[in-house]
Amino acid sequence: MKEIPSHLAQSTTSTWTKTTPIIFSGVCMRQKSAKLLPDLGENPQDEPTVVGVRCEVHSRGTATKPWLAIGFSDRGQMTGADLCVFWTDWRDQVQFQNAFVDEHGRMVISGDNICRNFRFGRQRELIKFTFYRELDTCSPGHYVIERGTTHLVWSYGAGPLYQLSGVLAAGDETGHVMVELLKPPVGPPSNVKSYKEIKIAAKSVSVPAEETTYWCSVQKLPPYFADKHHILHYQPGIQSGNEDIVHHMEVFHCEFTPDKEVPLYQGLCHDSKRPPEIDVCKRVLAAWAMGANSFTYPAEAGLPLGGPDFNPFVMLEVHYNNPGKMEGRVDSSGMVLTYTQDLRPHDASIMELGLEYTEKMAIPPHVVSFNLSGYCIPECTALVRREFDQSSGCKF
Structure with a gap:
């Protein structure tokens, strides 16, 4: 042919x-x-x-x-x-x-x-x-x-x-x-003079013959992230042949003090024997799900990564969807982060909403629009910094 x-x-x-x-x-x-x-x-x-x-x-x-x-x-x-x-x-x-x-x-x-x-x-x-x-x-x-x-x-x-x-x-x-058959030709920004890539990946995981598996991998960033960098772009790095079982992936930051060591855990995210330190690794740095595209930050902003007050440990969570309960699958998929030391004018951030996974989150079929309401408790809104007010275009 x-x-x-x-x-x-x-x-x-x-x-x-x-x-x-x-x-x-x-x-x-x-x-x-x-x-x-x-x-x-x-x-x-x-x-x-x-x-x-x-x-x-x-x-x-x-x-x-x-x-x-x-x-x-x-x-x-x-x-x-x-x-x-x-x-x-x-x-x-x-x-x-x-x-x-x-x-x-x-x-x-x-x-x-x-x-x-x-x-x-x-x-x-x-x-x-x-x-x-x-x-x-x-x-x-x-x-x-x-x-x-x-x-x-x-x-x-x-x-x-x-x-x-x-x-x-x-x-x-x-x-x-x-x-995902239709993927736009999106890649790292072409107008950036110097940028590098780092892949936060699983390490030869023997995917269990179970319908659903959440696998966590803790890694320590290289020493040069003692200086602050900006993430400009991220995309999935799925091992060839495993596109059918990698359902979604997230990279989390372990929000400890800079000198805190986190065990390099590799295993089931909900294992009762997992080290308790990884429960602090919850701040999202990058996220991808099946059907999603790569993500590029606008030219004026980048997501902070590293710095003197930044703990160098991150955790990758991979959801393996294996409805056929196939055996013998080995995976080293992960997320590829594009970063630069040439900091942009603004630090980007990620706000997480709708974290309750229930059936009410499902969009009904054939609807023109769908509203989902949520509420922030006072303990959360009290932490919002004063500068995020109407003058900055953000309302809480």
Whole structure:
């Protein structure tokens, strides 16, 4: 198969486990649309508009005439999914069709095939195929790929098939993974003369075969953070192949006096035997969750990191989401912080709101707006510094 040129690739995501027969790789294509350019008044030299995704699928199995479905759904459920299906008929002819999944879990052929530019190759038990799919097909009923989290669903069957319509979409094996297909080309600020990066990462964690795991890693910053720096930008550094299990990550500062030593704990965040010192590591320095982008501070501000009054210990918390309870996964993901010693005019800060994790935090479906109210107790508001008043634009 033809390789995707590097200049066309905006982002990739992949998932693979020893228990699943599919490797998925999605690449966002940067492609100009001649039809849209005049209407938008864009310069032909401007950055291209992302209009679709090109997907590459690998499957390894013992079936000689299998079928494989890759598609998208609102909640990761197969019912209602919009699928692109590779299948082999009884005459050993390869077919590639677009299908919806009805309320009974069976595939129904779509009237307009939006799974385009299909190519495939086969070598023994390995099958590879690629296809292109527009973000918004402008056809009724088809899934619209947007910014944020996309629920990717897959299924696999031994085959062969007489026809695709009416086949149970779940097949012999099925699953789903949450991915971020559309990522903006955001990186460290280009107007900064000198900046460096540091990765706060887990260290070869053997991810438990449990649905939910919170893993904490305490680390000591290098000695040069005895001087104050500013964080300009941060982004996730997820180990390749583990995008499906790393749900969210946070970097916390351990707010002790500068000379306080904190045990370099590596283990379950809620372990009863964890050192009590890590309970003080609660001030957020960086946070990321599946579907989120990287974050860049405005040019006039940076988040303080280090300094003579700054304790040098930080803690990374990683939430592993492993609903399949897969075994043998090892992870060294973390957060990459971009920082500089050339301090900006203002110190940034982070305010945490809505820390009560209950069902009332969930936004109901189909609502135009959603209000969630909270209250600060006097013990908290009394700590707000006087300078944060109406004259500074902040009201409490």
